[in-house]
Amino acid sequence: MVNIKLNFRDLIDKKNWKTLKQSLNELDPFDVAQCIKDSDEGDDVVLFRLLNREQAKKTFQHLSHENQEQIIEGLAQNIHKLSDLLNDLDPDDRTAFFEELPGKVTQQLIQLLSDDERKIATHLLGYPENSIGRLMTPNYVAVKPHYTIEEVFAHIRQYGKNCETIDSIYVVDKNWKLLDDIQIKDIILASPNQTVSELMDRRFVALNAMEDQEMAIRVFKDYDRASLPVVNEEGILLGIVTFDDIMDVVEEESTEDFLKFGSLQKPIINPLQTPTFILYRERIFWLTALLFVNLFSGAVLARFESVIQSVVSLVFFLPLIIDSAGNAGSQTASLMIRSLATGDVHL
Template identity: 35%
Template structure:
């Protein structure tokens, strides 16, 4: 990296020169890629205004490291100028003692804005929103509104949407900047605003907010309290962060790992092992049960040893089929794609898909086993028919369990994987041996 080479050569002017024309997000990424000892040096090369912008894009771990490196006044200058929502997210990551100290020394306005956001529950629209928006009154003219925007634009996060409130701050309408610009200067805001406003409540889950903005292609959505008073807005840039965060969390859960919101690759190995071992113990127990079943079938295995060779194929394929079904169903639940389909319809659809997959895979497995066993049709058919049955079982388990877990208040993404493995391994092995007995007449 050119920046690192210049810093290692102590060419600070050269390093500063290559940072000047770069976007804040790219500067933040470059600083994050530096060795920890160089991050503070590179950050100090930025002007005060650049530093404030870049700091908001940095990973929380780098933000914390820089806070420890800077003198108190440097920290306060940066933190005080951050947008309230970004500041609240930073404070979520800092120790409580540091947060208290920083809050005490913020300007009264910024302290009040930050305390308001921190007062809402984590993961809600209230915690995610920013109180920096432009509000208007219905009796204002277009010309007066434009003048108000000019005076407040520097202090608000977004000006593309303008919000109209009554005397009690109740949200009564919304106006786009486009509609405002093309309107007659003497027109009243009340005549051109849209009264049918889509909004969210402070207690709404942040994932629901992200889904709403994505559905309507909004740049921002207003946030109201229980009395429908406007208290803030959630902007699309914050939603993108939430989508990435929620997607990462779901992926971790489907792998049987609870991230707790931490960066996995920056977490110490002991914590990583502790988080991963829980479901591995569940799977270990499952394999013990499967092993017990196989041991109980020693008699048939002694008579037809070749049956043992296909157990990993059957359980592995069943696990993969079940994982595919659970993945599409969990994704459909999260995106509400399944809201028009009932659980029974979804499970039936996946069962038919599992049967089709089973027939295709079973046919190939039967022919392969026939070739491998030099023409033994009995064992080959046992393998093929078992694979069909296991594929249907896995599809039903993979599509049905997420609905069951959600109905009882458990997280489908976290719970489905180990239980699908349990069902497929245990029941799949039982199906295989019973079919083999039937076909081989043992």
């Protein structure tokens, strides 16, 4: 990766855009995202502009929110490319990006979407913050019970290209109520003349769009699925949630719990990149509170000064007591952190 970055730096300096463009579009999107992340200010937009539409879409989804904002700002003068990027993004990834932006900026970017994509974006953003509805994508493959397996394959070929995953095929009735989900493996192994209803067992797990995202984490963990359907109160299929989105939520929820454990309410993702004032503001209250607690402890010791002077041997027990208290605190902290990570304890 280091050699790749140095090579890109050399190509940029020499303004060898043709070779640079070819190299970028041949790399894995994750590697391109890493190069953009580690590039100098201004070079990140230069690199991103050279990506083709498909590569740009996949690379954007691997970038941090800060890098994504920089890319959007850099593309502001190229409305056509910016519009293409926003329209190409998967709905769930686009929603995750929009919800981190100021409302006014989000509204401006939504206006760059096509009519269909704008409806999808506003619909997903209409769900409560941190709800499962914010995570879902409406791009999935659904079939009817009377379809034959041959018809299912034809349906997948027609509509599966734009779906985020086709690991599971969802069975719905005429009112779009979810009846079952069938693994693609079972469909592949079935006879072409079999109907979908013959493969159905009606044992499916679904998420409610209005539930908290932590519920989705638990369900994915319990049922070991790559994707799960999302329904409303009436059981109508609204979309699906995929495992990659859940992994992002796991990281966010764990960070939030750890911050609460440390009495920090706002995320400090990278202390080295966080302004000193922010670090000071988020930590000063509890540090000051602990200072007064320690002053109180000192006052208690001072009150027993005469006892300590008369029985000097008591002083030898002070390090023992302090160390024991520290060890007990460390063990408690370790147990609590593990419980927060596994979900056994919620703050």
